[in-house]
Amino acid sequence: MADAETNVNAGTGAPVTLDGRFDIFPSSPLPQYDSPAAKAYLAQSKRDADDRLVAVRLDWRLPPQIDVMTNLRNLAPTGVMRVMEWGIVPWAPENRRLMVVVMERPGGDRVMSGPKATFDPFDEQQIVKGVLMPLLAVIRELQARGQTHRNIRPTNLFFTDGQKHNVVLGDCYTSPPAYFQPAWAEPIESHMCDPAARGRGRLFDDIYSLGATILALAIGRAPVPDGDPHQLLLNKINYGSYAALAAQHRVPLPIAELLRGMLSDDLKERWTIREIELWMGGRRLSPKQPKLPKRATRPFELAGREYFNARALAVGFSSEWRSAAPAIRGPAFEMWLKRSLSEESVVERLTKLVGAAQTKESGTGDGERLAARASIALDAPAPLRFKGLALMLDGIGDLVATSLENPERRQLLAELFQARLASIWLTGQTEARSDTARWQQAFDRMPQYISSGTAGYGIERCLYELNAHLPCLSPIVERFYVTNMVELIWALNDYSRNPGPAPKLIDRHIAAFCAVRCKQMSDQWLRPLGDSEQSNSYKIGVLKIMALVQQVSKLEQAPDLTKVLAEMLQPVVESFHNLKQRKKMHADLQAAGKTGKTSELLALFNDMQVLERDEKAYHSAQANYHRTASQISLLHIDAGNADHHAKEMGEQVAAIASGSIGFLIASITFLFYFI
Amino acid sequence: MTDFPTMPRGAQSVATKVIGGVIVVCVCVWVLPSVLVLVIGMVPTIVAFFTDRRREKYAAFCVGAMNLLGVLPVALGMWTQDHSMDSAMRNVTNVFNWFLMYGAAAIGWGLYSVTPAIVAFVLRVQIERRISKMQGYQQELIDEWGEGVTDSAKSAEEKQAASAER
Incomplete structure (x- = not known):
């Protein structure tokens, strides 16, 4: 590791400080500690300069494994690179914030430098004392904390020192569980899965991976470095994992016994930590024959391939899902099940899960759903398989996160959610599970989200619902590594300093992120986002969301964000027809835009009925204007006819006046003469 | 009882007219001086009556009322002093009386x-005041709501749609 110190001196960039306790040197990479999804850099403790530390920079697109890191922080066993601290730091070389994890740096090199690398095989003594003892302690401690490692493979092992006696496990939090595990190092169920969707798994998965790793260590290379993973899977199913992986290699007999136990495909027969410890203590058992799935007397043929057992046929239905449905509906399948396979439990499960759906096709996608149901019935512990996808339910979040940039996969996931197969899979499980209700609820919500095209729903909503620690992946704020509402307001405020000609404060990611992480945000907040972006309702909807987020964040000042919002709301003010009100609103908007508080802006627009009233009053004014104009036109016509009217009226008036005057004067004259 | 013979309805009517005519002639002969003054003095009214083509005869009524006012002092003088043909002739040949009677008719x-001209003027002033008041109201609407208020509702909607499209 002398190169590390050299790199520090050569580095030109300033160190990044994490939590005030650790300095990380972005200019001093330590490529020997790189993970497939995380680059390693030199780190130093501020308290103890003698600490040998390394920091890994996590890929911001992958969900961070916060729960695992929390569990590994105070881990006592020395057989793993212990986590010292993690957090989000500014990463100047990429002009973004990133999550980094500081951990202990092993003294030696990586045991296996690459997937096809070879190394000196470990002898029995080395395997027991140098590998099994430290690693079993780690697995036991993790088990006690309800955690699994899921990254046990030779390429993730490091020697503790230059003497190459003992090894330590590398990280298990820079990527989704088992994401970079080679297929040979994973048990059959996990092997079937999409690498991103293998899930946290169970203790038995770690034991299997440890067994496969020991095999690799014993032979000095990967047991099956090349080859078709699908064929390897079928070999594992048909002949057992031990035979598929170790049969072609010369392994010391005691180690072979250990491997038979650790690589057993039957969970009931796979060795536990206790059994491994007994073996380490010298107890030797007679070698067990692997328990293979029941072989049918005749093969079932699907898409030109022959299948002799239910599990292998389920794999066939999964990979050849297009031709699966006609085969399942055909008479040959039922006959094969009853006469050739003769497994009552499988027939019962098929009747329960497939039932009436088997008889005829009633709509689009029925065939795929039928293939998925049949796969579950044929092989219950296997992952949920649909149209070529295979996933463990607890791996769905990671699968969505890694599929986000692939439109075809997104579509496939949408179809998977809408097919509501998770509950079928849970129903089909023969083993009791404690997380059934949790996953049932989680998957029940997804079809609603997927079916809505509005921002705040869709695949993005599923992404954040299923990944509690994933930062907001919106292009607007992704470089700020936003994990909560405070950071969101802070990031949006920063974005608002130079937002470009057409600022957009809420995209699909931000809307979905807020909908999930801001508990106060109900569906009614998201509804306006479905309107046109030019509409007043959309703009006021954005303002309401921003105001709520700022309120929740308790961040009192967001001056640039408020300014951009005020500018965005100008057209809303312009839509006020009443000029006096518009002028007043302009002045109020200008003033509120300078306060830095989005709530001040919202106070101006909170009453949506003002706009409605203005609209109504405007239409009324228009009607009044036109009515008055009509009356004026009539009066002009009257003025044109005034002479005619005046003549008629004038004659009447003259007659009345004349008569009145005549009567008055005549009366006076009479009085004058006769009195 | 014996039925009295009765006259036919047509004969009754003729008799009534004859009796009425005789009475009128007697009265005219008796008030001939007054009739002479009235007929000659009221010539403008008679002319007005015949020249006024309107059914309501406003001109005749207007001229007549004033004309009668001019004739009335002359007739009253006769009735209170000397109601004779001589007196009537003197009055109708008196220029002052002519001036009085025809002057009054001229006033009529x-x-x-x-x-009518005065009424037309008053009417026009009234209409202009109302137009002015209404235009003031329209101006108030424009001041309060902007020029857009002069658009018809339909064209306002079209403008709104166009701006939304932009």
Whole structure:
């Protein structure tokens, strides 16, 4: 590791400080500690300069494994690179914030430098004392904390020192569980899965991976470095994992016994930590024959391939899902099940899960759903398989996160959610599970989200619902590594300093992120986002969301964000027809835009009925204007006819006046003469 | 009882007219001096009556009322002093009386001629005031709501749609 110190001196960039306790040197990479999804850099403790530390920079697109890191922080066993601290730091070389994890740096090199690398095989003594003892302690401690490692493979092992006696496990939090595990190092169920969707798994998965790793260590290379993973899977199913992986290699007999136990495909027969410890203590058992799935007397043929057992046929239905449905509906399948396979439990499960759906096709996608149901019935512990996808339910979040940039996969996931197969899979499980209700609820919500095209729903909503620690992946704020509402307001405020000609404060990611992480945000907040972006309702909807987020964040000042919002709301003010009100609103908007508080802006627009009233009053004014104009036109016509009217009226008036005057004067004259 | 013979309905009517005519002639003969003064003095009214083509005969009424006012002092003088043909002849040949009677009729004519113009003027002033008041109201609407208020509702909607499209 002398190169590390050299790199520090050569580095030109300033160190990044994490939590005030650790300095990380972005200019001093330590490529020997790189993970497939995380680059390693030199780190130093501020308290103890003698600490040998390394920091890994996590890929911001992958969900961070916060729960695992929390569990590994105070881990006592020395057989793993212990986590010292993690957090989000500014990463100047990429002009973004990133999550980094500081951990202990092993003294030696990586045991296996690459997937096809070879190394000196470990002898029995080395395997027991140098590998099994430290690693079993780690697995036991993790088990006690309800955690699994899921990254046990030779390429993730490091020697503790230059003497190459003992090894330590590398990280298990820079990527989704088992994401970079080679297929040979994973048990059959996990092997079937999409690498991103293998899930946290169970203790038995770690034991299997440890067994496969020991095999690799014993032979000095990967047991099956090349080859078709699908064929390897079928070999594992048909002949057992031990035979598929170790049969072609010369392994010391005691180690072979250990491997038979650790690589057993039957969970009931796979060795536990206790059994491994007994073996380490010298107890030797007679070698067990692997328990293979029941072989049918005749093969079932699907898409030109022959299948002799239910599990292998389920794999066939999964990979050849297009031709699966006609085969399942055909008479040959039922006959094969009853006469050739003769497994009552499988027939019962098929009747329960497939039932009436088997008889005829009633709509689009029925065939795929039928293939998925049949796969579950044929092989219950296997992952949920649909149209070529295979996933463990607890791996769905990671699968969505890694599929986000692939439109075809997104579509496939949408179809998977809408097919509501998770509950079928849970129903089909023969083993009791404690997380059934949790996953049932989680998957029940997804079809609603997927079916809505509005921002705040869709695949993005599923992404954040299923990944509690994933930062907001919106292009607007992704470089700020936003994990909560405070950071969101802070990031949006920063974005608002130079937002470009057409600022957009809420995209699909931000809307979905807020909908999930801001508990106060109900569906009614998201509804306006479905309107046109030019509409007043959309703009006021954005303002309401921003105001709520700022309120929740308790961040009192967001001056640039408020300014951009005020500018965005100008057209809303312009839509006020009443000029006096518009002028007043302009002045109020200008003033509120300078306060830095989005709530001040919202106070101006909170009453949506003002706009409605203005609209109504405007239409009324228009009607009044036109009515008055009509009356004026009539009066002009009257003025044109005034002479005619005046003549008629004038004659009447003259007659009345004349008569009145005549009567008055005549009366006076009479009085004058006769009195 | 014996039925009395009765006259036919047509004969009754003729008899009534004859008796009425005789009475009128007697009265005219008796008031002939007054009739002479009235007929000669009221010539403008008679002329107005025949020249006024309107059914309502406003001109005749207007001229007549004033004309009668001019004739009335002359007739009253006769009735209170000397109601004879000589007196009647003197009065109708007196220029002052002519001036009085026809002058009054002329005033009636004048009244009849001038009043429509005055009424027309008053009417026009009234209409202009109302138009001005309404235009003021329209201006108030424009001041409060902007020029857009002059658009018809339909064209306002079209403008709104166009701006939304932009």
